[in-house]
Amino acid sequence: MKDDFDRRILKRLQAQGNATNAELADAGGMSVSQAGRRRARLEADGVIESYRARLSPTKLGLEIQAMIQISLNHHSRDSADLLHRYLADQDEIVNIWSLTGSADYLLQVFCRDLPALNRLVHDDLLAQASISHVETKIVMEQIKSGTALPLDRT
Numbered sequence: 001m002k003d004d005f006d007r008r009i010l011k012r013l014q015a016q017g018n019a020t021n022a023e024l025a026d027a028g029g030m031s032v033s034q035a036g037r038r039r040a041r042l043e044a045d046g047v048i049e050s051y052r053a054r055l056s057p058t059k060l061g062l063e064i065q066a067m068i069q070i071s072l073n074h075h076s077r078d079s080a081d082l083l084h085r086y087l088a089d090q091d092e093i094v095n096i097w098s099l100t101g102s103a104d105y106l107l108q109v110f111c112r113d114l115p116a117l118n119r120l121v122h123d124d125l126l127a128q129a130s131i132s133h134v135e136t137k138i139v140m141e142q143i144k145s146g147t148a149l150p151l152d153r154t
Helices: 006-016 019-026 032-044 076-086 112-123
Strands: 065-073 093-098 105-111 133-138
Touching: 006 019, 006 032, 019 032, 065 076, 065 112, 076 093, 105 112, 112 133
Parallel strands: none
Antiparallel strands: 065 105, 065 133, 093 105
């Protein structure tokens, strides 16, 4: 983080990714051209990785959100690389984390319904030779949702 001006710009962009330079200038207390230059620098420096639209899963018919823990039966670089490629190709899996502890991976998935989740777990994940155990937790309610990072603590 460079300074408070950058922090204000980044806070606004985390809340509204399509904010104009004029809106960033208002949020940051600077001129429009200065806000545009700062945004461009933050993009060039890789602080801003991308811009995305946030979609409503339920409006798209994705009624089931689940977190799936995966444990592997063996650990090798080759089997991990194969599994990573396989998991990345599954459209229902929207986030993948490698973990410490009893599970090796945590997956966030969105499915149309329970039969689709069941197919993903039983027909796809458990069919992978490197996966020994799958534990699925269906999300009942998402209490906090967002991608905003705690900028005041950087």
